[in-house]
Amino acid sequence: MKYNFNDIEKKWQDYWAKNETFKASNNSDKPKYYVLDMFPYPSGAGLHVGHPLGYIASDIYARYKRHKGFNVLHPQGYDSFGLPAEQYAIQTGQHPAVTTEANIATYRRQLDQIGFSFDWSREVRTSNPEYYKWTQWIFIQLFESWYNYDSNKAEHIDTLIKMFEAEGNANVNAACDDDINPFTAEEWNAFSETEKQDILLKYRLTYLAETEVNWCPVLGTVLANDEIVNGVSERGGYPVIRKKMTQWSMRISAYAERLLQGLDTIDWTDALKDIQKNWIGKSVGASVTFNVKDYDATIEVFTTRPDTIFGVSFMTLAPEHELVSQITTDEQKAEVEAYIEATAKRSERDRMADVKTISGVFTGAYAEHPFTKEPIPIWIGDYVLASYGTGAVMAVPCGDQRDFDFAKHFNIPIPNIFEGVDISEEAFASKDNVKIANSDFLDGMNYKKATKRAIFELEQIGQGEGKTNYRLRDAVFSRQRYWGEPFPVYYKDGMPQMIDEKHLPLTLPEVEKYLPTEEGEPPLGRADVWAWDTNTNTVCHSELVSESKGIYPLELNTMPGWAGSSWYFFRYMEEQANREEAFATEDALKYWENVDLYIGGSEHATGHLLYSRFWVKFLYDRGFVGVDEPFKKLINQGMILGESAYLKRVGVNLTFSGTEEIFANKIEATVGYGALKSLTKDEKEKLRKLQEKYSFIKEYFLDEDLLKHFKRDKNEDEKSKEIRDKFVDIALKNLNDELKEIGVYDKVRVSFTPLINNFNFYKTHVPIEFVNLKNELDEEALKKSNLGYENATFLTEKNEKFVVSREVEKMSKSKYNVVNPDDIVADYGADSLRLYEMFLGPLEQYKPWNTAGITGVHGFLKKLWKLYNDDNGSKVTDAEPTKDNLKTLHKTIKKVEEDIENFSFNTSVSTFMIAVNELTAQKCTSKEILEPLLVLVSPYAPHIAEELWEQLGHNESISTAPFPKFEEKHLVESSKNYPISFNGKMRFTLELPLDMSKDEIEKTVLAHEKTQEQLQGRTPKKVIVVPGKIVNIVG
RNA sequence: GCUGAAGUGGUGGAAUUGGUAGACACGUUGGACUUAAAAUCCAAUGGCCAUUAUGGCCGUGCGGGUUCAAGUCCCGCCUUCAGUACCA
Structure with missing residues (x-):
């Protein structure tokens, strides 16, 4: 019998689908385990061999966990809203839903033929109304919430309104906009409804705000920071400019500290945690208030070095700082305005690229040092960013290199406040091993002490306090696109109103074209039927809009790509039948809790993986879910590169x-x-x-050997x-x-x-x-x-075949280096593909694909087949296993189990090869050995395992078989082949019993003729004997 | 600049707490089978030197160190990749 992989694989894929072999249950005596892949965006190009890598790894783990007796949830779905389908729609007029549907069909076919154990009955698609109904619902909950720093969680907006009604906002400790004026309860109660809504919007967890955004004119949309790479759009590489727009924002900054702290509770790699830590960018220091001389204004700055407050010799404001125009003196006005104009012209990119040029202008105004009361000149300079901290810095040139350079450049004094440190050449930026000097009450203190004291003194005079700053900015949530979730929002008196939950979903309207309107409105501006009738609670024709009749315009933006992907893992927990009533029922949420293992690419470190954590913490605060971290363990698979x-x-x-x-x-x-x-x-x-x-000269091509003749x-x-x-x-x-x-x-x-x-x-x-x-x-x-x-x-060179050059780079259509898994599956089978992808190297690593190498694992599968079959059919017998047989089997069980637990899939593939090579050499036919071996192999190569399993007489899927138990006794050896080394260099080996004592080993080894030969008459100085390991003779 | 990861044969990569470096594959070379090819099987394969089997020297990015023993630990560099960046 031949190993006919195409037939076998088809047979078992059909079997699994028909019998719903991998359907998870929400009700089981077994312990639960949730294995999740980052769901794909179904692009038109289909899958290449790099895509399934993570899916194969997670599938192996999911199948392994089933063998280990777990109730495994291993779902899959599609992140099906997105830009490419929309771009395609713009070019062809094809509705994105149609394109998406077709792409999903391709994806599904490609995924199915690789033999994944997905529970497809729980599939989700973010672009389905029954799904995005709940994305809209979560948006409404965010709108109806505020963040209370006193309880340190999100609360319903009603609790805030109650506080306002009772005592105004004086004691409210909330995450909110920074332009909020204090008001009393009386004032609040006297406000009009619009005024109240206007204030509440500044507290809500999702809010409308005029923000400076990254506008991409070619794409006609706003991009998030993580959608921009090197100053151009990640998709398409188009230029991006700064622009002010009214946008929905998510108050993720409220969660900065909890997102940081939460990292300690989850099992992610340090590398990934570091990326998120850096992105959140916590810095601890103080805020200090400087009074402006001869002017009724203060400047607040943030500093991480309050201990250096006596080293301040000037202040710098960002050119965009609101005080600049007010405090600039008449003499300096022209110069300042020219500078502001010049910086405004420069794009963010230019400013970034050009960090070495020092520029700035004196405003003519002075601030007053909080302690010495000395005048401090106030400058503006573009090295200070309006978007970070307060947009103003207290410059300490002796302790900060940028301040130092600025001071040198403009001849500003550089007072030295460090004891015994030379600052003539550069600033002294270190906090360690130095004492503060020339600083009044801080003299002689180290960094730690001085910082504490400085903050204390600032608090005493009411000009500062300890403060923590985060780099993490609120996330812009509006996109000027068609193919995304519509906001459940209409506008009354210019104020946003939520559509009641019970009328969701608000489905995407039809439009004629998928481009922005001539007036520059988003594509939804083209929809004829896009207004909200509050009488009937339905969508109606846009021409009917009339405030008096209660018909209002709907929001024209749509949500970004990360909206639907920030909570999809909860949707899988619920079975299709119960999805109507909730995004997932309480029972389902309670049973599955969170994702035990999440596998995906590290490119989502500051996007999806951060936003998901934010939404989950929010849902947790509001009691909608029972966990506050979505992904317990996370593994990043490396990319498979193409060989161009x-x-x-x-x-x-x-x-x-x-x-x-x-x-x-x-x-x-x-x-x-x-x-x-x-x-x-x-x-x-x-x-x-x-x-x-x-x-035509361009049509001459030279091979590498010829090129070597051309030297420069x-x-x-x-x-x-x-x-x-x-x-x-x-x-x-x-x-x-x-x-x-x-x-x-x-x-x-x-x-x-x-x-x-x-x-x-x-x-x-x-x-x-x-x-x-x-x-x-x-x-x-x-x-x-x-x-x-x-x-x-x-x-x-030699008139032979033309030999091309090779280079390893990312797989992409334009580089013509894409390898399609369909071809691999057709030629070698899904099991070969699965094994080979794992065999390539460690999961997390970037590694090149080389199709030639697949013959190795394919040959292994053939050998495995031959271990069970010969020309006459099955050759498995009931023969008693030999000692060697058992040793090989148990050695393999042990190693494979360890490898899977450590996600070291590449080494277990070689372990299988060794096992099959050994058993073949041993001519093993014993069922007692070959049966458990199949269970070991089955997570990796499930089709061949099922087929051989069936041949052994089973009529249930191998996926239900328990994982073989490792027994130490089969590995116990009586002797060991000791390496005998001299001065650390191995010279020969010697077979010795393992129960031999240290002294006996030493005696035996020294007495050996080869030892004498090595020593050539010398007496060894020392003999190291490590029983069971090594003997080393020194001398 | 800062943060993190990684450097091992021609290639992908192994090497548990420091204990026989190069497992397992690919590729290459030689051989068997075949009219031939494919497939399959066998053997060799880090470099250098020597050869009658035995052997010897060098070797895990570079330079030091600790140790009986270092790919692994410590110190100082170099290179590559990733993230981030006038972050006060």
């Missing part, structure tokens, strides 16, 4: 430059014929055609000269003739640089399917490929 193939093409850019006239004007004319102003239109056109004609030095290699001459022949000579023919020979200088000085070579990716395992290019196939290689010439 590329050719080096002769780089020529035929450019024409220089008449005397142009040179005289010192115009650099190297960018093609267009720069040549003295030519007539006709001549230019002729040159352009010429340029096109000669672009003067001593020309024979071979490179030969090739160069060839190109000069076919190009340059003729070219000059042609230029004469056109009649521009005197006006134009040909710049065919690569031919005259040195060749340049450019990388061009070629599809990896045109390259074989020896990196040889299939030239004919490439020429026929429609990729523009019809006339290509491939030059090689």
Whole structure:
């Protein structure tokens, strides 16, 4: 019998689907275990071999846990709102829902053929109304909540209103906007409804605010910070500018401290925790209030070094600081305004790129030192950011390098407040091993003591207090897109109103086009039927909007991608049948609690993984869920990289430059014929055609061996000269003739640089399917490929096959290095794919994909098959296992179990190989050995395991079989092959009984003839004997 | 700059608390089977030197150190990758 993997895999995938083998139950005597993957965005490109890596790992773990007797929840779904479907809709007019549906079908087919043990009955799709109904519901709960720092949790807004009614806001300790004025209970009760709502909005956990946002004009939308990479949009790489807009925001900053503290309670890698810690960016220090001299104003600053307060010699405000215009003196006004204008023009990116230039302007105003009462000049400078802290700093040049540089640059005094430290060259920024001097009551104290004392003294005079600052900003929650969750919000008197929960979901309206409107409104502005009728509580035609009739406009923005993904893990807990009444019932939430194991990419560290934790903490505060962290254990799988193939093409850019006239004007004319102003239109056109004609040179490709001849030095290699001459022949000579023919020979200088000085070579990716395992290019196939290689010439050193160069990089369509799992499954089977992805290396690591290597694991599966079958069918017998058989089996059980617990899947694959190699050599046919072996293999290669399991006479799925029990007794050895080393170097080995005493070992080893040979008559100084491990002889 | 991770054969990677470095694979070379190819099986495979089996020297990014013994621990560097950045 042959190992016919295609049939076997199909058979068992159908079996699992039909029997709902992996359906989880919300009611079980077994302990629960929840294994979750980060759900995919179903993109049009489908899966490549990198995508399933994490799914395979989690599937192995889920199957292992089932064998270990757990009730496992292992669901899958789709994060199906998102930009690509919308982009596609804009281009083609195809409704994103249609595209998404089609993509999901592809994904599902691809996932199914890999044999995952997902419980598909619990599938979720974030773009389904029955799902986003609850995303909208959570949004409403956030709107109806505020954060009370006294109870340190989110509370219903009613508790806040009660406080306002009883005593105003004086004693309210809340996370809120910073522009709130104090009011009394009487004042509150006298406010109009709109005034009240306006104030409450400043306290709500989701609020409308005019915020400076990252606006991407090409995409027509706002982007979150983590959607921007290197100043351009993560998707598409389009430029991003700063713009003020009214947007919904999430008050995640209220949770900064709890998000930080919570990290200590969860089992994530330190690397990932560090990323979140840095992102939250806690710094402890003090806020200090400086009075402005001769002006009724104060400047508040945040500092982490209140101990250096006597070292302050100036203050710097951000150019955008609100006080700047008020305090600037008349003499300085012009200069300050010019500076502000100049900085406003510079983009955030320019400011970031250019950190070395020191710039700033004196405002003419002075602040007063809180203790010495000395005047302190107030400057503005763009190194101070309006968005961090208070947008103002107290500058201590002796203790901060930026302040130091600023002071040096503008000749501001640099008082030294550190005992015995030289600050003539640079600031002393360390907190350690130094005492404060020249600082009145702080003299002689260290950092810790001085900080405490300074804060105490500031509090005494009412000009400061201890304070903690966080870098974490509130998250903008509005997107100007179509394909996202609509906000359940309408506007009455300009104030946002929530649609009552019982009328949810508010479903996406139809639009004609998926672009912003001509007026710049988001795509929903195009919807005809997009107004809220409060009489019927239904959506109605937008033209009917009338305040008097109770019909109001609906919100035009939609929610960002992270809205739906911030709570989906709770939705899986509930079975399809009970999803109507709640996002998940109390019973389901209580049973499954939170995710025990979460596997996904680390690129979500500051996005999804932070926002989810925030929403879960909120839901916990409000009593909707019973846990305050969503993911107990988290593992980041590394990326699988592609091995791109590329050719080096002769780089020529035929450019024409220089008449005397142009040179005289010192115009650099190297960018093609267009720069040549003295030519007539006709001549230019002729040159352009010429340029096109000669672009055929670009169709010459040289292999690596040939390229080695081209060295960047003067001593020309024979071979490179030969090739160069060839190109000069076919190009340059003729070219000059042609230029004469056109009649521009005197006006134009040909710049065919690569031919005259040195060749340049450019990388061009070629599809990896045109390259074989020896990196040889299939030239004919490439020429026929429609990729523009019809006339290509491939030059090689030895007139052999053209060999391409390789490079490991991220898999992407544009690099033609994508490997499709469908092909792998067809050629080698899903079990081979699963094993190979694990065998590649440690899960967390980045590693290159190389299809050639899969023959190793495929061969292993064939050997495994042959262990159970020969040409006549099953060869498994009831024979008593030998000692060696048992030893191999139990060694394998032990190792595999340890490996799975440690997520070291690569090493367990090699353990299987060793086991099968050993059992084959032992000619083992014993059922007692081969049966448990299948259970070990089954999480990794479930199809073959099921098939062989069935052959052994079982009629239930192997997934129900218990994991074999490891028994130490089979591994007990009576002897050990000791390595005998001399001065730490192993020279030979010696088989000795394990129960031999230390002294006896020493005696036996020393008496051995090889030992004597090594010692050559010397007496050993020392003999180290570690029983069961090693013998080392020193001397 | 700061924070974190990682550097081991031609390649992917093993090596539990310091105890035989290179497991398991890929690739390569040689051989068997075959008209041939594929498949399968066998053998060799870190480098250098020597060879009759036995052997010897070097070797885990670099330079030091601790130890009977270091890929592993300590100190100082270098390189790569990731996150973050005028964060006061």
